[in-house]
Amino acid sequence: MITPAQIALVHLAKKHLGWNEEMYRAVLYKLGGVESAKDLDQGGFALVMEYATSFGFRSDWTKRTYGKRPGMATPKQVDLIRDLWREWSGADDDAALNKWLDRHYKVAALRFATSEVASKAITGLRSMIQRRKRGKTAAGGP
Template structure:
């Protein structure tokens, strides 16, 4: 029998906290998953712990990873190899995707919502942070939208 892994114990305790379970409810859940044999997570086997975690998922527990908790360019750069493979299947190397009308409209709306210090503040921001003089591709538009969202959130 494979014993419980420390990561599983951590997940069980995180689930207990996230779901707001009392100690009695928590122990009843363990007992229900082990057919009344155990009342502590330390004594669970690997498969019993897996079943308990899956049960907590049905109650609404969501496993969150710190690894993916960023937005925009940072997230995309972490998954770049996967995205490159998907993009290679969709578009040949010599095809450039232009920004969509929706992306341009979103940029214009966000641009108007932000209080710029200078009249040409958006253009300065675009050159300084996105490092482009103007938006030419869908990827640049996506980066700009994510950046503007972050700037707007920071201003509010």
């Protein structure tokens, strides 16, 4: 399933492109196999956004996730890494995330992460978060 922000982005594209309800529903069904944006999965969302982009819609989605690039981290991986980093660090700090990626995975920035590196980074961040949670539990924390 997609996030509320992604649903809002689909609706923004609809409005920006002037799609009537019939056109909007046809796009959702043809590209995502659904009748409502809230029922899209990540793949369907990416296809709808690519389609909207081809008609002139511009958003920061591809800028933020770097879009689909063969061999590189997928938009879903990029979003997950950012979410995990935010959970770990408590901040939405791309510079600190890039420094961590460089130190641990020899990748200068998230935009240069391959799919394999992204997978390792996701596993690493999840492990760091779990260790922190176990440490707080053992120390009698919440």
